[in-house]
Amino acid sequence: MKLTGAEIFIECLKREGVKTVFALPGGVVLKIFDTLYQQKDVEVILTRHEQGAGHMAEGYAKATGKAGVCLVTSGPGMTNVITALADAYMDSVPMVCFSGQVPTSLIGNDAFQEADNIGLSRPCTKYNFLVKDVNDLAATIKEAFYIATTGRPGPVLVDIPKDVSMAKAEFTYPNSVSIRGYNPTYEGNKWQIKQAAEAIMKAKKPILYVGGGVIFSSASQELLELAEMTQIPVDMTLMGLGAFPGEHPLSLGMLGMHGTYQANMAMHYSDLVIAIGARFDDRVTGKVSEFCPYAKVIHVDIDPTSIRKNINVDIPIVGDCKTVLREFNQILRATVNGEQKELRKPWWDQIQEWQQAHPLTYHQEKDGPIKPQQVVKRLYELTRDRDPIVSTDVGQHQMWAAQYFKLAKPNRWLTSGGLGTMGFGFPAAMGAQAAFRDRLVLCIAGDGSIQMNMQEMATAVVSKLPVKIIILNNGFHGMVRQWQDLFYEGRYASSYLDTTPDFVKLADAYGAVGLRVKKVGDLDAVLKEAMATDKPVIVDVPTYPYENCYPMIPAGGCNHEMLLEDPPELKKKQVGAGKVTPEDKDTVLTA
Amino acid sequence: MEHIISVTVENKFGVLSRVAGLFSGRGFNIESLSVAPTLDPSMSQMTIVTSGDERIIEQIVKQLNKLIDVIKVVDLNETEFVSRETAIIKVHTKDADRAEALRIVDIFRANVIDSTPSTYTIEVSGDPKKIEAIINLLQPLGIKDLVRTGRVAVAREPARPVAVQTKKVARD
Numbered sequence: 001m002k003l004t005g006a007e008i009f010i011e012c013l014k015r016e017g018v019k020t021v022f023a024l025p026g027g028v029v030l031k032i033f034d035t036l037y038q039q040k041d042v043e044v045i046l047t048r049h050e051q052g053a054g055h056m057a058e059g060y061a062k063a064t065g066k067a068g069v070c071l072v073t074s075g076p077g078m079t080n081v082i083t084a085l086a087d088a089y090m091d092s093v094p095m096v097c098f099s100g101q102v103p104t105s106l107i108g109n110d111a112f113q114e115a116d117n118i119g120l121s122r123p124c125t126k127y128n129f130l131v132k133d134v135n136d137l138a139a140t141i142k143e144a145f146y147i148a149t150t151g152r153p154g155p156v157l158v159d160i161p162k163d164v165s166m167a168k169a170e171f172t173y174p175n176s177v178s179i180r181g182y183n184p185t186y187e188g189n190k191w192q193i194k195q196a197a198e199a200i201m202k203a204k205k206p207i208l209y210v211g212g213g214v215i216f217s218s219a220s221q222e223l224l225e226l227a228e229m230t231q232i233p234v235d236m237t238l239m240g241l242g243a244f245p246g247e248h249p250l251s252l253g254m255l256g257m258h259g260t261y262q263a264n265m266a267m268h269y270s271d272l273v274i275a276i277g278a279r280f281d282d283r284v285t286g287k288v289s290e291f292c293p294y295a296k297v298i299h300v301d302i303d304p305t306s307i308r309k310n311i312n313v314d315i316p317i318v319g320d321c322k323t324v325l326r327e328f329n330q331i332l333r334a335t336v337n338g339e340q341k342e343l344r345k346p347w348w349d350q351i352q353e354w355q356q357a358h359p360l361t362y363h364q365e366k367d368g369p370i371k372p373q374q375v376v377k378r379l380y381e382l383t384r385d386r387d388p389i390v391s392t393d394v395g396q397h398q399m400w401a402a403q404y405f406k407l408a409k410p411n412r413w414l415t416s417g418g419l420g421t422m423g424f425g426f427p428a429a430m431g432a433q434a435a436f437r438d439r440l441v442l443c444i445a446g447d448g449s450i451q452m453n454m455q456e457m458a459t460a461v462v463s464k465l466p467v468k469i470i471i472l473n474n475g476f477h478g479m480v481r482q483w484q485d486l487f488y489e490g491r492y493a494s495s496y497l498d499t500t501p502d503f504v505k506l507a508d509a510y511g512a513v514g515l516r517v518k519k520v521g522d523l524d525a526v527l528k529e530a531m532a533t534d535k536p537v538i539v540d541v542p543t544y545p546y547e548n549c550y551p552m553i554p555a556g557g558c559n560h561e562m563l564l565e566d567p568p569e570l571k572k573k574q575v576g577a578g579k580v581t582p583e584d585k586d587t588v589l590t591a
Numbered sequence: 592m593e594h595i596i597s598v599t600v601e602n603k604f605g606v607l608s609r610v611a612g613l614f615s616g617r618g619f620n621i622e623s624l625s626v627a628p629t630l631d632p633s634m635s636q637m638t639i640v641t642s643g644d645e646r647i648i649e650q651i652v653k654q655l656n657k658l659i660d661v662i663k664v665v666d667l668n669e670t671e672f673v674s675r676e677t678a679i680i681k682v683h684t685k686d687a688d689r690a691e692a693l694r695i696v697d698i699f700r701a702n703v704i705d706s707t708p709s710t711y712t713i714e715v716s717g718d719p720k721k722i723e724a725i726i727n728l729l730q731p732l733g734i735k736d737l738v739r740t741g742r743v744a745v746a747r748e749p750a751r752p753v754a755v756q757t758k759k760v761a762r763d
């Protein structure tokens with residue numbers, strides 16, 4: 001029997017196990033929406049902006065490990081989703097975006113709402129397809145999912161002209177895909193693996209530096225085994241949080257620009273860096289020429305371009321984290337004995353010394369303004385038993401969330417690392433909530449960032465996605481303000497937000513629930529109330545506006561030279577220097 | 592250092608822009624690029640002349656390999672190769688110069704492929720040095736037009752095995 005392109009599209013989604021599509025309609029995709037409307041297998045979540053749809057697909061993907069799917073129209077629909085594609089590309093998020101296109105006969109004619117979707121998305125997708133013939137549609141969709149989810153994952157765009165969605169073809173779904181130019185390497189080179197295992201046995205000051213790759217390859221169990229067996233401490237990147245249990249004694253927390261003191265010191269003084277699925281981003285390496293000066297580097301990554309892109313590597317292993325870690329463990333199981341612990345005792349003592357010398361700190365006065373770290377800490381403590389999924393926006397609040405929200409398991413952490421996209425947090429949380437309706441999903445947001453995709457509150461209310469948003473409301477683009485205080489002599493050029501909407505009323509206006517924490521003593525009660533609500537909630541928490549995020553390695557600085565607190569001249573200046581939301585101004589001013 | 596990279600790609604639309612986009616997006620340099628179908632019409636052969644230090648060339652080769660439409664990448668500098676470029680040069684030739692022009696054509700084993708009372712159109716093939724040399728000699732006569740193909744290159748049949756980098760074996 002022949003099916004229309006739109007029907008083929010849906011059949012393909014079903015074969016790929018897709019239950020949810022984040023979408024916004026338009027002229028050239030109406031046939032597809034009309035067909036979706038008449039079936040029940042695939043749920044459509046109507047977003048209010050295509051960027052929201054894109055980030056929802058990302059959140060869905062990060063929480064489930066499967067490809068997220070979004071569907072947008074041609075022209076402006078496509079340009080709106082670009083930010084999400086770029087975000088997914090930087091963070092290697094598996095996602096398939098379907099875009100509508102003007103009919104094939106009109107392509108290139110500057111037709112109404114025409115855009116060069118392939119050209120626009122080329123630099124921000126892993127691959128993209130224009131389907132010119134309905135007979136190619138099924139095989140193309142199969143390839144799109146295959147490319148998005150294998151090797152180093154990433155976003156793939158499938159551009160479907162209007163006439164293709166309406167034309168008919170015989171439906172057959174291929175069982176397998178073979179692309180001669182695309183064969184990701186999963187098995188690591190045996191000889192290199194052996195070399196690496198030997199180096200691991202010999203090292204006196206080894207450190208595991210693990211990133212998003214461990215999460216993509218579901219290798220947490222193997223990582224845990226390796227770390228425990230060899231007693232090697234673990235540094236996580238921002239994208240790797242959750243790959244290793246945050247409360248584990250071997251966890252040193254996050255490393256990098258806002259990483260913990262012990263994580264960065266251990267990296268700097270290590271004699272063997274074992275990088276697993278991490279890409280030596282400049283927020284981690286700091287000044288490249290002085291990065292890990294004493295270390296040999298082992299680098300396991302599925303993407304050969306990640307290796308030796310930024311730093312030199314002594315033992316490169318191209319392969320999948322899980323497969324390679326298993327091989328490490330197999331070799332090491334036979335060789336590890338009590339000696340390693342003995343050999344590394346001075347190293348471990350040193351690390352603990354660092355840990356005790358400069359733990360993460362902040363000072364919360366009993367009646368003083370609310371400190372953002374306190375909010376994250378209490379949120380963590382109050383919700384950890386419910387194993388929540390946590391998303392963040394971008395800025396200081398993101399870094400405090402990374403520092404204080406200790407994740408026990410992978411796929412619980414949704415954040416935009418590579419592109420640093422403000423406005424990511426809320427829709428990403430909604431995407432995760434759509435995948436797991438019964439789970440607790442939190443979004444730790446900034447007052448600046450949340451306004452970049454606030455419109456999705458309507459989606460959350462209508463589609464019953466009861467995400468709990470906690471806004472750390474400091475009245476500023478706080479991260480920008482921090483840099484201005486530290487590097488631009490305190491000139492707050494366009495970082496002060498001045499008027500911010502009343503988020504409680506705003507939530508109310510959307511039909512969600514709005515709550516405000518008026519003083520630190522109310523924090524627990526309000527957070528508990530929010531968690532007990534079955535609707536989407538905004539918890540507005542006015543926080544001390546001048547709190548800075550430490551440790552901090554200034555851009556281009558060296559990893560062992562961290563700023564640990566405000567320089568003295570800054571401390572003096574801050575007290576009482578500004579305002580938050582109008583009604584809470586007084587609390588802050590009297591701080 | 593200059594490298595000649597030979598890239599076998601899928602012969603379909605959009606592939607050239609993916610390769611060109613890779614170079615422009617990452618700030619790599621393309622000195623010349625030529626593309627044509629291979630014996631197997633489903634594939635095309637690109638010859639890219641680029642330059643950069645070892646680290647950059649390594650990234651270029653890896654990034655090219657990463658492109659899904661790229662089937663094979665060979666950095667010809669890792670082996671012995673032969674390369675050729677063709678130029679077509681239109682020169683003004685007044686009466687007195689016509690003999691001189693033909694002499695130069697002869698020396699360089701070039702060909703006159705078109706001729707009018709006041710011009711010769713000359714085709715010459717060889718390595719870039721040779722092309723530069725003939726251009727320099729013809730310049731005084733007055734070059735009206737000049738087009739060059741950019742280089743094409745192929746590995747010499749090896750006395751020893753060629754270091755071919757296929758997609759399965761990453762350079763590690």
Ligand SMILES: Cc1cc2nc3c(=O)[nH]c(=O)nc-3n(C[C@H](O)[C@H](O)[C@H](O)COP(=O)(O)OP(=O)(O)OC[C@H]3O[C@@H](n4cnc5c(N)ncnc54)[C@H](O)[C@@H]3O)c2cc1C
Pocket residue numbers: 090091092151152153210211212213214216217236237238239240254255256257258259276277278279280281283284300301302303306319320321322394395398399416417418419420421479
């Ligand atoms: C405001 C702000 C501050 C930041 N501060 C920090 C900071 O202090 N510390 C920090 O770490 N980051 C920080 N970041 C994030 C930083 O920019 C990078 O996004 C992050 O460091 C990259 O993490 P990653 O190395 O784990 O790589 P990812 O982007 O997660 O990439 C994963 C790597 O693993 C590989 N991979 C994928 N799948 C597999 C597989 N199956 N097997 C093997 N390998 C695989 C990929 O090829 C890739 O190389 C910050 C971002 C922002 C916005």
Ligand SMILES: Cc1ncc(C[n+]2csc(CCOP(=O)(O)OP(=O)(O)O)c2C)c(N)n1
Pocket residue numbers: 393394395396397398420421422423445446447448449450472474476477478479480
């Ligand atoms: C879309 C986008 N525009 C600009 C930036 C630059 N930027 C990074 S952090 C930041 C401030 C974020 O403010 P807010 O969301 O209030 O978070 P805070 O730092 O105050 O916690 C800005 C403007 C960005 N990351 N993303």
Ligand SMILES: [Mg+2]
Pocket residue numbers: 395446447448472473474475476477478
């Ligand atoms: Mg803010």
